[in-house]
Amino acid sequence: MSTRPPLETAGFDLELFYREHWRRRPIVWRGCGPRFLAPALDWPDIEALERRLERTPPAAESEARVRRRPDGAVLFVNQAQHTLPELADACVKLAGLFGWDECTADLSVTRGRGAGIGCHFDHSDNFVVQQQGSKTWLVGLPEDTEPERQRKRMLETKGFVPSGRLPEEPYSVVLHPGDVLYLPLFAPHEGLEGDGGDGSVSVSFSYNARSALSRHLKPLLSALSREPAWWQPLPLGAPDTDRLEDALRRALRAVTDAPSR
Numbered sequence: 001m002s003t004r005p006p007l008e009t010a011g012f013d014l015e016l017f018y019r020e021h022w023r024r025r026p027i028v029w030r031g032c033g034p035r036f037l038a039p040a041l042d043w044p045d046i047e048a049l050e051r052r053l054e055r056t057p058p059a060a061e062s063e064a065r066v067r068r069r070p071d072g073a074v075l076f077v078n079q080a081q082h083t084l085p086e087l088a089d090a091c092v093k094l095a096g097l098f099g100w101d102e103c104t105a106d107l108s109v110t111r112g113r114g115a116g117i118g119c120h121f122d123h124s125d126n127f128v129v130q131q132q133g134s135k136t137w138l139v140g141l142p143e144d145t146e147p148e149r150q151r152k153r154m155l156e157t158k159g160f161v162p163s164g165r166l167p168e169e170p171y172s173v174v175l176h177p178g179d180v181l182y183l184p185l186f187a188p189h190e191g192l193e194g195d196g197g198d199g200s201v202s203v204s205f206s207y208n209a210r211s212a213l214s215r216h217l218k219p220l221l222s223a224l225s226r227e228p229a230w231w232q233p234l235p236l237g238a239p240d241t242d243r244l245e246d247a248l249r250r251a252l253r254a255v256t257d258a259p260s261r
Contacts, residue, residue: 008173012180014097023125023184026139026171033129033178037090037203040177041131046109046201049083050075058083073115080107080203087203094127094205106204110135113197119164119190121145123153124206126183128191130175133200135191139171140164142186150186154211164188175202185209216255223251 007021008028012035021027033040058064064082068075081088081104091103104124110116110133119138128137142150144167152160166188174194175181183189183204193200224230227247229240 017182021182021184023142025141026173026184026187027182028173028175029180029182031178032180033131036094036127036129036180036205037086037131041084041086041107041201041203043132043199043201045084046132049077049107050109053077053083067117069115073110073112074117075107075109076117077107079104081105083107090203091205098207100207102207104206104208106206108191108202108204109200110193111197111199112193113195114192115200116190116192119166119188120162121149121153121164121186121188122162122183122206123150123156123185124208125185127205128175128181128183129203129205130177130179130181131201131203132177133198134174134176134194134196135200135202136172136174136194137181137189137191138166139173139181139183140167140188142184144188145186153186154209155213164190166190216252219255220251223254224248227251 007025008030010030010032012029012032017027029035053066058066064080065078066075067078077083081091084105084107087105087107091105095101095103108117116135128135144165149162153162170188173181191202224247227250229243229247230251
C-alpha cells in the first residue's frame, strides 16, 4: 500500500490553518505541542492517573468515560479534562485561541507495538498532541466517509458504529513527542503505537461540530408554540399553508438571529 504524507510545518499559523486546512485536510505541526499543552504529560503523571482510576473510577454521572483493554495495552479516557486539571486549563486556553465555545480532551495511552483503539471517524475536529513515545497515524479525508454515514454520526443515531474506512492510499505520518496532527471531522483515521513498543501517550483536543438541528430545533419548536397559526386547532379542510409558512419564517428568523448561548 503506497502512502502520501500530509503537509508538515514547524510553524503554527492560525489564519493559514483556517483558510486552507480547517475541515478540509490534515496538517502536522512539528514541535508545536507546547502551544497546546505545556508541560507535557509524562509517565509518572499517567501512572498516578491509572492508580487513581483503579481506586476510584469516574462516577456514573461524570462526563469522563474510561475504556481499558483487558490486557492493559490500551487506556482511553474520553472527556479527560474532567480527570486532569492541566487538561481542563488547556481546553480553556485553546477554546480562546481558536474562537470556540468549548474544547474537550481525550487521553490515549498504549503499551505495545501496534496498540490502538481502531479505525474510526468523528464528528469533531481533533488535534492530536503527542506526549510520550511515538505513534503512526493513517488518515483519510472527510470525503472518504460517505454522506449517509456523516449524517448518522452528526445525528448520533442510536446503534450507529462510527467505524472508519480508510482509502487505498491514506496519509501516513509518525508523531514524536511535541508533534501535533490535525484531523478534520469525518476523516477516517487510525493511530498505532510505533515499532519500539515502549509505550505512547497522546492527548486529542477536540471541537465538536454542531448542526442546525441540534442548535435550533428546540428553540424553534418553542417559538412555534407561541405562534397562533401553529397552536390553534386545524380546520377540517386543508390547512392555510401560507399562514403556517409565514409563522414558520418568523419563528425561524427569531431563533437564528438570537445570540448563541
